[in-house]
Amino acid sequence: ELKVEQNPLFLSMQEGKNYTIYCNYSTTSDRLYWYRQDPGKSLESLFVLLSNGAVKQEGRLMASLDTKARLSTLHITAAVHDLSATYFCAAEAVTNAGKSTFGDGTTLTVKP
């Protein structure tokens, strides 16, 4: 059974600082997704990582995938208040393509 763990679960940071959210998964997977959820809202897709070494960047967010370490990271550069949200990673097991398993989410609060 695929398990996905994120850490930290809660993150409070000051504007302008950098930080990394980690996503570990338990079984072989080469498909990793990052989503963002604003309070009381639905989820929207941020990044799709489909191979070992994949790196995607959008604005102040950069996601990477290391399939050998079973690890994905979401790096935040020079945080701004608008990035405050909950970030979820999700992985698909190679043996169960099409069914994503989600982590518990990391709630990010960016303070002035």
Added chain:
Amino acid sequence: DGGITQSPKYLFRKEGQNVTLSCEQNLNHDAMYWYRQDPGQGLRLIYYSQIVNDFQKGDIAEGYSVSREKKESFPLTVTSAQKNPTAFYLCASSSGTDTYSGNTIYFGEGSWLTVV
């Protein structure tokens, strides 16, 4: 506009009642999903369907039922057997795996269900 429509957005249920949450998508996606989210927690998969007239149980299917008679529709019934149904319910769809987008999941706006 293409998207996923869930209704109702807010629903109150008396104990012992069944309720049905509607989900319609016009993205022409083959796969559809129902997730449950409790406050401050992650998503748990209730049911999913990868093709019309077929669906599979997810991790927390007990007390729920679904149907997939049409490609665009995947309604969820919360039965009286579900002991603690108060939660945020998210319907989602995906095109299945492809070269460029993998299995990116697109979510509806969600339905808040409260037991009174």
